[in-house]
Amino acid sequence: xxxxxxxNITHAIKTLAAIYQVDVGRIGNVANGDWPDFLNAPDSCYxxxxxxxxxxxxxxxxxxxxxxxxxxxxxxxxxxxxxxTLEWFEDGLLDSISGAxxxxxKAARLVSIAENDVVLAIKNIEERNAFERMSSGxxxxxxxxxxxxxxxxxGLDYSLPEFLVGTVWQAKYGVSHAQELREQLQKFLxxxxxKFSACPSDPDRYINNLWQYIYRAxxxxxxxxxxxxxxxxxxxxxxxxxxxxxxxxxxxxxxPFSCV
Numbered sequence: 001x002x003x004x005x006x007x008n009i010t011h012a013i014k015t016l017a018a019i020y021q022v023d024v025g026r027i028g029n030v031a032n033g034d035w036p037d038f039l040n041a042p043d044s045c046y047x048x049x050x051x052x053x054x055x056x057x058x059x060x061x062x063x064x065x066x067x068x069x070x071x072x073x074x075x076x077x078x079x080x081x082x083x084x085t086l087e088w089f090e091d092g093l094l095d096s097i098s099g100a101x102x103x104x105x106k107a108a109r110l111v112s113i114a115e116n117d118v119v120l121a122i123k124n125i126e127e128r129n130a131f132e133r134m135s136s137g138x139x140x141x142x143x144x145x146x147x148x149x150x151x152x153x154x155g156l157d158y159s160l161p162e163f164l165v166g167t168v169w170q171a172k173y174g175v176s177h178a179q180e181l182r183e184q185l186q187k188f189l190x191x192x193x194x195k196f197s198a199c200p201s202d203p204d205r206y207i208n209n210l211w212q213y214i215y216r217a218x219x220x221x222x223x224x225x226x227x228x229x230x231x232x233x234x235x236x237x238x239x240x241x242x243x244x245x246x247x248x249x250x251x252x253x254x255x256p257f258s259c260v
Contacts, residue, residue: 120172144228
């Protein structure tokens, strides 16, 4: 059985069909243009509509069905960098501090990493966790594969871990990121997306994201650069075990993905 998620449009349609317990063709018809009137109106501000907490119920009424609100785990997409081996993720996806320590330990096999860089990285994470509070601790992930794939642009750059960016690096590097270390890591590590399964923190928000995703595809209006769908996975400092990892997408490989 293919897990629920959003690898692409087809996957999103199948996921909504499973959640709403209708034929895939019914959701496909909606995706191809059979949208309810409140989304077809010329002056509809659809970004606001897809933020409505009761949108899943509105779509259920339109589809004449009873959705399964307890749909369990879905797939999420964690963007990072690795050395090209599956062993890089043998411990799964760790919380922010443990993940940073493990990342830098493994990266030190390839590049020179000063001890005070590790200290600054941990300090950066601790300051960020104190600011973010409940949503802090990692790991972090996107709701859609497309968001993870495009997360290498200004304003939304996760091609390397976030702990390498912040004001704590200013005194050492003269800029608000670990410039020389980042440059070295970009030379020796490869961009990767880790697909894993977990339960959404907000199932209704997750459903809204899928509807907006296929609606934007119908409108041929992708998510603006530097933006992403609201993330419904909150790690909260709890690791994702390796057994929950489904696929590794090496973004520089000639193959689309490697199975764990």
